Amino acid sequence: MLDLKNVSVSYGDYPALIDVSLTLQAGLIGCLIGPSGCGKSTLLRTIAGFERPVNGEVWLDGRRVSSVAHCVPPEQRRVGMVFQDLALFPHLSVAENIGFGLQDWRRGDRDRRVAELLDLVGLRDLARSFPHALSGGQQQRVAIARAMAPRPKLLMLDEPFSSLDPELREQLPRELRRIFREDGITALLVTHDQTEAFAMADQIGVMRDGRIEQSGSAYRLYHRPETRFVADFIGEGVMIPGTVLDDRRVETELGILEGWLPEVCRPGMLVDILLRPDDVIHDDDSPFKARIVDRAFRGAHFLYTVALDSGRRVLCLAVSHHDHKLGEDIGIRPELDHLVAFPQSL
Amino acid sequence: MLLVAAVLGLPVVTVVVYAFYGADGVWSHLAGTVLPTYVYNSLLLSLGVGAGTLVIGTGTAWLTVMCDFPGRRLMTWLLLLPLSMPAYIIAYTYTGMLDFAGPVQSTLRAWFGWGYGDYFFPEIRSLPGAAVMLTLVLYPYVYLLSRAAFLEQSVCALDVGRTMGLSPWQVFRRIALPLARPAIVTGLSLVLMETLADYGTVKYFGVSTFTTGIFRTWFGMGEPAAAAQLAAVLLGAVVLLILLERWSRRQRQYHHTSGRYQPLSAYRLSLGRGYLALLACVSPVVLGFALPALQLLSWSADTMAEQLGRGFPQLVFHSLLLAALTSILALGLALLLAYGRRLRGTTAVRAAVGTAGLGYAIPGTVIAVGVILPFAWLDNTIDAWARAHLGVSTGLILSGTLVALVFAYLVRFLAVSLQTVESGLAKIAISLDETARSLGANPTRTLRTVHMPIMRGSLLTAVLLVFVDVMKELPATLILRPFDFNTLAVRAFELASDEQLAAAAPSALAIAIAGLAPVILLSRSIARSRPGQGANA
Numbered sequence: 001m002l003d004l005k006n007v008s009v010s011y012g013d014y015p016a017l018i019d020v021s022l023t024l025q026a027g028l029i030g031c032l033i034g035p036s037g038c039g040k041s042t043l044l045r046t047i048a049g050f051e052r053p054v055n056g057e058v059w060l061d062g063r064r065v066s067s068v069a070h071c072v073p074p075e076q077r078r079v080g081m082v083f084q085d086l087a088l089f090p091h092l093s094v095a096e097n098i099g100f101g102l103q104d105w106r107r108g109d110r111d112r113r114v115a116e117l118l119d120l121v122g123l124r125d126l127a128r129s130f131p132h133a134l135s136g137g138q139q140q141r142v143a144i145a146r147a148m149a150p151r152p153k154l155l156m157l158d159e160p161f162s163s164l165d166p167e168l169r170e171q172l173p174r175e176l177r178r179i180f181r182e183d184g185i186t187a188l189l190v191t192h193d194q195t196e197a198f199a200m201a202d203q204i205g206v207m208r209d210g211r212i213e214q215s216g217s218a219y220r221l222y223h224r225p226e227t228r229f230v231a232d233f234i235g236e237g238v239m240i241p242g243t244v245l246d247d248r249r250v251e252t253e254l255g256i257l258e259g260w261l262p263e264v265c266r267p268g269m270l271v272d273i274l275l276r277p278d279d280v281i282h283d284d285d286s287p288f289k290a291r292i293v294d295r296a297f298r299g300a301h302f303l304y305t306v307a308l309d310s311g312r313r314v315l316c317l318a319v320s321h322h323d324h325k326l327g328e329d330i331g332i333r334p335e336l337d338h339l340v341a342f343p344q345s346l
Numbered sequence: 347m348l349l350v351a352a353v354l355g356l357p358v359v360t361v362v363v364y365a366f367y368g369a370d371g372v373w374s375h376l377a378g379t380v381l382p383t384y385v386y387n388s389l390l391l392s393l394g395v396g397a398g399t400l401v402i403g404t405g406t407a408w409l410t411v412m413c414d415f416p417g418r419r420l421m422t423w424l425l426l427l428p429l430s431m432p433a434y435i436i437a438y439t440y441t442g443m444l445d446f447a448g449p450v451q452s453t454l455r456a457w458f459g460w461g462y463g464d465y466f467f468p469e470i471r472s473l474p475g476a477a478v479m480l481t482l483v484l485y486p487y488v489y490l491l492s493r494a495a496f497l498e499q500s501v502c503a504l505d506v507g508r509t510m511g512l513s514p515w516q517v518f519r520r521i522a523l524p525l526a527r528p529a530i531v532t533g534l535s536l537v538l539m540e541t542l543a544d545y546g547t548v549k550y551f552g553v554s555t556f557t558t559g560i561f562r563t564w565f566g567m568g569e570p571a572a573a574a575q576l577a578a579v580l581l582g583a584v585v586l587l588i589l590l591e592r593w594s595r596r597q598r599q600y601h602h603t604s605g606r607y608q609p610l611s612a613y614r615l616s617l618g619r620g621y622l623a624l625l626a627c628v629s630p631v632v633l634g635f636a637l638p639a640l641q642l643l644s645w646s647a648d649t650m651a652e653q654l655g656r657g658f659p660q661l662v663f664h665s666l667l668l669a670a671l672t673s674i675l676a677l678g679l680a681l682l683l684a685y686g687r688r689l690r691g692t693t694a695v696r697a698a699v700g701t702a703g704l705g706y707a708i709p710g711t712v713i714a715v716g717v718i719l720p721f722a723w724l725d726n727t728i729d730a731w732a733r734a735h736l737g738v739s740t741g742l743i744l745s746g747t748l749v750a751l752v753f754a755y756l757v758r759f760l761a762v763s764l765q766t767v768e769s770g771l772a773k774i775a776i777s778l779d780e781t782a783r784s785l786g787a788n789p790t791r792t793l794r795t796v797h798m799p800i801m802r803g804s805l806l807t808a809v810l811l812v813f814v815d816v817m818k819e820l821p822a823t824l825i826l827r828p829f830d831f832n833t834l835a836v837r838a839f840e841l842a843s844d845e846q847l848a849a850a851a852p853s854a855l856a857i858a859i860a861g862l863a864p865v866i867l868l869s870r871s872i873a874r875s876r877p878g879q880g881a882n883a
Binding site for chain 2: 073075091149152
């Protein structure tokens with residue numbers, strides 16, 4: 001459905017996107033994630049046709065819509081967009097907002113489509129209300145219904161949940177996922193919050209400084225990060241240094257860790273190993289002791305920050321009845337089924 | 347768009363070009379004789395008006411914002427009323443009231459039994475008199491801007507001053523004034539631009555300044571080139587003012603303190619002081635509006651019947667026609683320029699829009715000179731061509747018709763509607779445009795179905811402001827109007843110049859009434875921004 005080929009975009013001399021390639025299959029939900037200023041909104045705007053690439057091409061549903069030489073104007077792309085500030089038209093009612101993109105439809109068809117969407121987002125009773133009278137979550141749903149109305153080939157959402165209160169942020173993503181599934185919508189959203197990305201997306205692209213560092217499923221990004229940045233940005237965890245012994249063993253201060261290593265790691269090489277909190281088990285019989293320096297109760301788990309003898313800190317996830325005090329020494333044991341290692345020289 | 351901006355910039359370019367390639371002989375003659383007088387008078391006038399408006403404007407603004415006294419709320423908008431009076435109108439009204447046969451001197455003579463020459467009475471038709479007149483009608487600019495600045499100031503900054511034991515006067519002088527300085531400078535530069543542009547008042551009072559000089563050089567001495575050179579000098583002064591204003595506006599961002607709006611806690615004044623404050627606020631309104639308006643009313647009552655018979659309806663029609671034509675055209679152009687800039691904000695477009703917006707600062711006389719020179723040339727060219735090829739004389743199809751006049755108005759007042767439209771547009775988030783575009787609306791439809799309905803208020807304001815400005819405009823109308831084409835402003839000025847003060851009153855009154863409309867509009871928007879009431883919205 002969506003295909004980006006080596007797209008670069010610049011604002012003056014500043015490169016906002018560098019050589020970005022990306023594909024999204026029809027019916028899937030994609031998500032771009034990254035720190036602010038990484039170019040993820042620019043990428044959406046480029047796909048929508050508001051920015052022109054200085055290099056590369058954007059293909060949409062088998063048609064080339066952006067290239068250096070030619071750009072199809074946004075109004076002819078059939079790409080729906082939901083902006084961060086929602087951008088509801090204040091002078092139009094909810095129904096009129098949703099119907100805005102249906103000007104060329106026959107009146108009966110238009111009314112039917114608007115009614116259908118009102119039902120889909122559960123706002124039938126508010127059809128005649130004006131945006132200022134709606135709550136944040138309702139406004140959000142109007143904006144999404146409005147973007148969906150003309151049956152766009154691709155629906156894009158820029159930080160769709162950032163203006164909502166925490167409770168809605170939990171609930172809306174799931175609701176939207178259901179709505180998108182039911183309507184068979186291909187969607188691409190931008191966020192800097194990984195829980196949102198995990199909740200919605202089939203495919204996630206991690207962006208940094210105008211490039212896509214890695215893209216894939218949430219599981220893959222979490223367990224097989226290809227760069228330090230992705231390892232750091234997705235999920236929690238720390239790096240501990242170690243020395244490669246052979247192609248599947250690394251010696252660290254928590255003993256010898258075993259698992260598959262990337263090919264670049266040669267015996268004798270100094271590497272950093274990613275330890276996720278769930279890779280470190282609380283085990284009183286373990287020979288490795290560490291002191292608790294911070295603890296956070298998470299309901300089902302405790303997340304302990306513990307200091308090793310070297311002073312290095314690692315995270316340890318323990319079931320919640322293992323209640324230990326700050327300053328207490330506990331036994332920990334690494335348990336990894338694969339290794340994520342980055343050579344220190346890189 | 348670039349074309350529009352270029353055409354609108356034509357008068358200014360003409361004036362500058364003439365200034366460099368004009369007739370040198372006349373210029374050196376002027377420089378040796380009258381130029382020093384013009385410079386001296388214009389400077390002195392600016393100084394006087396500047397000081398006067400500064401004191402009255404900031405003083406009343408501070409009183410109405412920070413002090414609690416009887417009638418404060420009413421004064422907030424009453425203080426704007428003098429804005430509706432063109433300076434030349436109150437100038438001749440005061441002349442009528444204060445001259446030897448006028449009501450003031452007659453009363454004094456009756457009370458004290460004086461006769462002619464027994465006493466000293468200041469001559470109103472003088473440079474100080476002109477300064478007072480201009481001050482009385484221009485101080486609202488400073489009042490408006492400094493008031494807005496005082497309101498914007500964080501309560502915290504002022505309250506900190508109070509907790510540190512500063513007296514109200516010290517808070518004003520050491521905190522509020524410095525914080526509001528950029529806004530005050532902006533107000534002051536507006537005042538000075540108006541002062542430099544004034545023709546009616548100084549002409550009527552016989553004070554020789556640049557504007558009257560331009561008229562005399564052109565029509566008295568028949569030297570358009572020299573007039574254009576004078577205009578160029580005046581233009582230089584205005585450019586300086588614009589730079590000053592820009593500079594102070596740039597400073598403004600550094601002057602913003604925390605953006606929290608709370609109701610300002612006003613100083614409670616004792617009863618006596620409260621009435622003093624009220625008096626201080628009432629006097630400029632009485633002097634700048636109430637007295638002249640009453641005088642005009644009483645004169646009008648005497649002469650209305652007679653004037654109505656003498657083509658008065660036609661004057662009204664002419665004024666309304668010009669005002670309506672210009673304000674609608676200006677709105678169209680402003681929409682084109684402002685929306686074009688929004689769609690495609692390249693440097694060239696931005697510069698073009700910026701130039702188009704400069705016209706307001708340029709005195710009407712300068713614009714008139716800059717319009718008539720190229721138009722006359724164009725007319726002669728067309729005429730010569732038509733004679734040579736068609737054997738007919740086309741005459742003056744541009745410079746002698748309303749085209750030239752409306753064009754000059756557009757050059758001068760486009761800035762007003764442009765600014766209003768731009769600030770209206772700026773309040774609409776760009777994501778609304780982009781949403782409409784992504785929903786399949788092209789830019790034109792977006793403008794029509796999204797922007798125009800949302801900023802209907804701004805569009806109305808833009809039309810109204812230009813409308814009234816055109817009604818009041820005098821010097822460009824005097825120069826560019828077609829032969830025998832009179833407007834209210836022209837008639838009022840001509841009759842007054844012929845010492846038929848009472849006969850001029852109905853026209854003057856009509857202009858002042860029209861001038862009330864934007865003042866009411868302003869006062870309504872001010873009422874909405876009262877401290878603590880929706881200031882955040």
